[in-house]
Amino acid sequence: MTTISTRPAPADTPAPGRARPRLLTAAVLRLYLLDLAAMSGFYLLLSVVPMLAAERGMGGLGAGLPTGVLMFASVAAELATPWLAARLGYRRLLVLGLVLLGAPAAVLPAVTGLGGLIAVSVVRGLGFAIVVVAVGTMVTWAVPEQRRGEGLGLLGVVAMLPAVVVLPLGVWLAHRVGFVVVCVAAAVVVLAAAPLVPAVRGAAGDTVGSAGSAGAGHLTGPGGPALLRPVVVFGVTAVASGVVVAFLPTAVAAAVAVPALFAQSAAATAVRWLAGRYCDRRPAAGLLAPAVVLTGAGMALAACTGRPAVVVAGMAVFGAGFGLAQAASLNAMLQRARPGQYGTVNAAWNAAYDVGWGAGSVGGGALVAAAGHPTAFAVTAAVTLLAVPAARRARR
Known part of the structure; x- marks a missing residue:
């Protein structure tokens, strides 16, 4: 038997003929750019790090372990991010996440042992988790509630583009120009987005900045x-x-x-x-x-x-x-x-x-x-x- 939901449609659904609020405000566009930069830096190295480990003779375990450790660190940090945001606010936390994700990428070419590679992956995993949770939460507040689903859907599109384009590009660049250039490029792309964070202002930006400290x-x-x-x-x-x-x-x-x-x-x-x-x-x-x-x-x-x-x-x-x-x-x-x-x-x-x-x-x-x-x-x-x-x- 089919269950018919009695839950009403969202109360904020606009009435027929009523103009829909603007979705792509300056705050939302900046957040999309932030996410695009962070995901590009993440995917640029996702397949490159195992290649780097294999080239340095770390074996199959060494090639796979850094990625697994990165994801494990990400899960732990994702669960802790709301608690951290309640104390730091989402803007400060987002800057921290970008630094943790981007800066360690620049030192990857100098890492010679598996322990160092794992340490870098842990730090980058923490940064990655903070960025994805912080940006997702800030977009949730920044978009008009009547268009929240569409706004989050567009955020998903932005996050997927690097997976389609940048992931294979990283492998191609590593073969053509070497690991140093790819790792430094990943660091620069992510860190260059940090100055955008304070500019996420306006009505939505003020809500974003204050809500993060209101409680997780x-x-x-x-x-x-x-x-x-x-x-x-x-x-x-x-x-x-x-x-x-x-x-x-x-x-x-x-x-x-x-x-x-x-x-x-x-x-x-x-x-x-x-x-x-x-x-x-x-x-x-x-x-x-x-x-x-x-x-x-x-x-x-x-x-x-x-x-x-x-x-x-x-x-x-x-x-x-x-x-x-x-x-x-x-x-x-x-x-x-x-x-x-x-x-x-x-x-x-x-x-x-x-x-x-x-x-x-x-x-x-x-x-x-x-x-x-x-x-x-x-x-x-x-x-x-x-x-x-x-x-x-x-x-x-």
Whole structure:
């Protein structure tokens, strides 16, 4: 039996004929530029650091460990960011995050041992987490509430562009001009964004600056389950995403993996923005169940590794589902949260993303080793679809 949600549409939905408030204010544009610079510096080195470790004879463990440590440090810092913001304010904290993410990149070429590489990765992971949570929270406050879903969807587009363009560019540059140039460029790109932070002013900027010290908020209490259910559902889809990113390139030929991953990224980016616009007019939690179904269906199609067209189509379906899950979960939490909880909501959502991605990489690796890629993908699809009842409950 289909459950009909009785939750009304957001109260701030503009009446027919009423002009919608401006989305791209100076404060919002500066925050988008900040995020673009930070993500560019992050993705520029994401594949370069393992290459650097391998070149210096650190072996397979040395090549993979820095990235794993970076993500672990990111999760820890994401959960602590609202607490830090309550004491420092989001502007000061964002400057600190940019420095922690950017400055250590410049010293990477001088690092010779695995311990030093891990230390640099930990510091950069802390900075990365602070930046993504701080920018997400500041955008949540800076955009007009009537267009918050669209504004966050555009932030997702901005964050994905470096993954599509800068990630392969870093590898290409490392081969052509060397590690020193790439590492210094990553540091410069990130640190050059720091002067933009004090300029995030105006009405939205004043709110951003003061709200960070008003308290971090909590996701516990009488309304806690309503806030936590969407992020748990999203975490399940993030596990599937971790499996895709880690193991699709080894499951099929490069001629199939490249268009499949592009289709996944393009679909996720487009659908996240469109779903954000939808969430400005309707309760976002209603999209969670379709998101899980699409994600699981795409994963099931990807299990047909011997059929290239099916794999590419499956990745497009998967990307649409994952982009829908991203927008639906974050907006569902924000629609139910108080302004003082926005920082904690963004922290919990980003932590679920990173934990799910890591769990998918580890769990998927065990499945691939035991049963092969098609079985691993099929099992992941089945586990993902088990979250449909939870997604339906999250609508209430």
